[in-house]
Amino acid sequence: MLTYSFEHRQGESLYEHLYRCIRQDILQGRLSPGEKLPSKRTLARNLGISVITVEGAYNQLTAEGYCESRPRRGYFVMAVPPRKLSVADKGKQGRKQVLSEGADSVSCIDLTANRLQPADFPFALWSRLMRQVLSRQEAELLERSPGQGILALRQAIAGHLQSFRGLNVAPEQIVIGAGTEYLSALLIQFFGRDKRYGLENPGYERIRKIYQANGADSAAIDLDLQGIKLADLRAAGVEILHISPSHHFPTGIVMPVRRRYELLDWAAESAGRYIIEDDYDSEFRLTGRPIPTLMESDVHERVIYMNTFSKSLTPTIRISYMVLPRALVVPFQEKMGCYSCTVANFEQYTLAKFIGEGYFEKHINRMRTTYRRRREMFMDLLQASSVREYVTLIEHGSGLHLLLRLAVDMPDKVLQEKLRAADIRIRALGEYYAGEVPARAEHVFVLNYANLEEKEVRQALAAFARCLSSDECLASV
Missing domain, CATH: 3.40.640.10 (Type I PLP-dependent aspartate aminotransferase-like (Major domain))
Structure with missing residues (x-):
């Protein structure tokens, strides 16, 4: 059973400290590739911490590729090549080295825009x-x-x-x-x-x-x-x-x-x-x-x-x-x-x-909270709309945009033109490819939610619903 001390965390959160301890064991070979990690409840009980803390550590390790989650089986260690000390690590050990695009119109809801609301x-x-x-x-x-x-x-x-x-x-x-x-x-x-x-x-x-x-x-x-x-x-x-x-x-x-x-x-x-x-x-x-x-x-x-x-x-x-x-x-x-x-x-x-x-750090923390709320607002409104029947979300828990895979038969450009007629601007994933667009990228669209207000999300989802509910749009699913 994995056992770690939480006495000297130096300001780290519990889950971050646990994540670092497990990562270190993986990098140093104390946990072998393919080895099954303890279940979240078992490890939480053994360490005297919450299941949520263990889940946060496991999720971070999974996101970075140190372990993988297998449905109904648990978490398993991935093979990671051993690494030498980085220059930064050596510096910490005492060796210091010193060296001498925008919307077409005001009324258009632009789901591609990289802009900021004035209040932000x-x-x-x-x-x-x-x-x-x-x-x-x-x-x-x-x-x-x-x-x-x-x-x-x-x-x-x-x-x-x-x-x-x-x-x-x-x-x-x-x-x-x-x-x-x-x-x-x-x-x-x-x-x-x-x-x-x-x-x-x-x-x-x-x-x-x-x-x-x-x-x-x-x-x-x-x-x-x-x-x-x-x-x-x-x-x-x-x-x-x-x-x-x-x-x-x-x-x-x-x-x-x-x-x-x-x-x-x-x-x-x-x-x-x-x-x-x-x-x-x-x-x-x-x-x-x-x-x-x-x-x-x-x-x-x-x-x-x-x-x-x-x-x-x-x-x-x-x-x-x-x-x-x-x-x-x-x-x-x-x-x-x-x-x-x-x-x-x-x-x-x-x-x-x-x-x-210190103002930049405070600003980032405030905006992270703001963007999380806007993301949750978008998700809630999407789930409450009829559009959810045609949409599969693709996201990786990072950044200010996500991908929407739409269950439609019509070409992406035709759907974009229909949405443009409803004052909705969105870009297809295929537009970001150089050369031939693979089949897996068809009917996938890039949506930036960070600058959207609730009324804009409602208006955009209503436009999507009108376009997607038409007979020529529907895919055979």
Whole structure:
């Protein structure tokens, strides 16, 4: 029977501490692949904790690929390759390293929009911080920003990554830019257009267009239910891989730990291979704790971490950042140091205060609660409507969108036109594919619920009901 102490949790919740203990036993081989874990009730009784706590730990382990749930049989340990200590882990042991799109009309309900309701943005606080920057940092505002961004913001981001994502990085590794598209273009110029870049298929179409616009040799690599397959990666001759392992857009897939280690080992095989980790929507995993980053597990320093404040604050604040491996800092500065930072000092200093004074963490916690309530509202209204007869939900407990599989016979474009006539805008999953769309993606639609009000959800579901109830729409189910 598994036995763990809960006396020295250091602020961790019970379920998170239990999750870490079991994960450690799996990684160190004390729990063997295929071994059955104790039932939730048995383990809860043995440890003197609640069944809900055990369930939370088991669900997190399952989400990350450390174990699997078999119906009516229980939870079983998955095979996970042993790992060396990461650079961050070594740092914790005492070795410190220091380095010198929108709606067509106002009335249209846009289920694809990545926008924020005005009440969700902390306008009063943001304006107060802006006034403080203007009155107290006049000299700094007129100084030229370093190419990688002002030091204060890079320090604040480094602190945030340490506390929220468990990444021990130096400010010198961080590069600030106006959007992940700009940062991706910088990396293409840094590595070279002659490199072979691998992109997820389906994937975020704007990233694909950025690679094309910069003349990069790119390949769309198809996904299975766990992400990009190593065999396909090798067959395409990819050297630089751009992925979103913690929450893929648009499918919502969370890459399990075994697949992550396969990709990290692939990157370590050749000196010129790197992985660009787009940590899309990582702040808004609504069930369980955030999925660990790929960079955290990277012992060979081949991962470039990338994130943005567009989802966590607002898309109109064009501030993104990436974290370079230590070995790339100096080469990047030498080759790309001619570029100026594309974010104004004023916005950088304001965001630095917002993060450094703890407001960003509070904002994320508040918005996570807000989005969870909107998700529950959408689910409740969906279940109460006639649309539920035609809909299968596909989600992975993460991010601000989900997939709807509709039981219809008509082509996706025809249904979209019918919905557009009812002032409802929605995108089909097939639109995110490069090349041929597989049959499994047909009649699947991407829905962003984060910015919807109750009246909009009711209106959208009513429009869906009218379209789906027509004779030409119904599938033979």
